[in-house]
Amino acid sequence: MIGRLITLEGLEGVGKSTNMDFIQRKLQDAGIDVDVTREPGGTPLAEKIRDLVLDTADEPLPDLCELLLIFAARSAHLENRIRPALDHGRWVLCDRFTDATYAYQGGGRGLPLEIIASLEDLIQSGLRPDLTILLDTPVEIGLQRIRERGGTDRFESQRLEFFQRAREVYLSRAQQEPERYVVVDASRPLAQVQDDLAKVIELYLSNF
Numbered sequence: 001m002i003g004r005l006i007t008l009e010g011l012e013g014v015g016k017s018t019n020m021d022f023i024q025r026k027l028q029d030a031g032i033d034v035d036v037t038r039e040p041g042g043t044p045l046a047e048k049i050r051d052l053v054l055d056t057a058d059e060p061l062p063d064l065c066e067l068l069l070i071f072a073a074r075s076a077h078l079e080n081r082i083r084p085a086l087d088h089g090r091w092v093l094c095d096r097f098t099d100a101t102y103a104y105q106g107g108g109r110g111l112p113l114e115i116i117a118s119l120e121d122l123i124q125s126g127l128r129p130d131l132t133i134l135l136d137t138p139v140e141i142g143l144q145r146i147r148e149r150g151g152t153d154r155f156e157s158q159r160l161e162f163f164q165r166a167r168e169v170y171l172s173r174a175q176q177e178p179e180r181y182v183v184v185d186a187s188r189p190l191a192q193v194q195d196d197l198a199k200v201i202e203l204y205l206s207n208f
Ligand code: Z5A
Pocket: 010, 011, 012, 013, 014, 015, 016, 017, 018, 019, 039, 040, 054, 070, 096, 097, 098, 099, 100, 101, 102, 104, 105, 145, 146, 149, 153, 155, 156, 186, 187, 188, 189, 190, 191, 193
């Protein structure tokens, strides 16, 4: 059995946390041993770095410093959790991964995509997700859901244009890599979103 890396992506409020459980259940129902994790984070060290990245601190976090912290967390996560799981034939379901770096640090912050690509090559040495599900909504819908839920971190307080640029990067990456990406319209009621997610997982599993 070969392990697989499945990632769930999208802007805040699109329903990633809500749907992680659902996807996990679908995989488990099919008899797949799945390790559920998230980025930034996923190991004790990477979770500490997550706190540095998400907390609003007194000292500003320069964009490049944020990018390096995210890849530092990813390095720990990959070497200490994701690769060992994949090597043992486990499937890994990850809430966000490197596509989020292209979207947020590339699109949102405006850092050159080539720098992100170089770090991706250095840290991941060719490891890429096997399947990426992009939950997509217009920015305003996701932000409205977050407002209703309450509480904001460093990212959720960004301006609308930041998220619009991030969404454009996500959609353009999905268009460039149709064999890896599936885009699900997450602006619809949850039951409809989950109908689509169930079909995506069934189709993916039918190829094995
Ligand atoms: N980040 C980065 O900059 N670079 C990177 O490389 C990586 C990450 C990996 C992680 O924070 C932050 O790190 C993230 C980008 C940055 N930015 N932020 N913020 P996080 O994990 O805390 O944040 P998030 O990933 O965006 O999660 P979120 O804000 O909780 O959004 P969500 O998980 O997609 O949404 P949710 O909690 O499942 O749903 C939000 C609400 O909407 C909730 O009340 C649901 O009940 C409701 N909901 C969900 N689906 C629906 C539907 N279909 N209809 C109606 N209501 C719904």
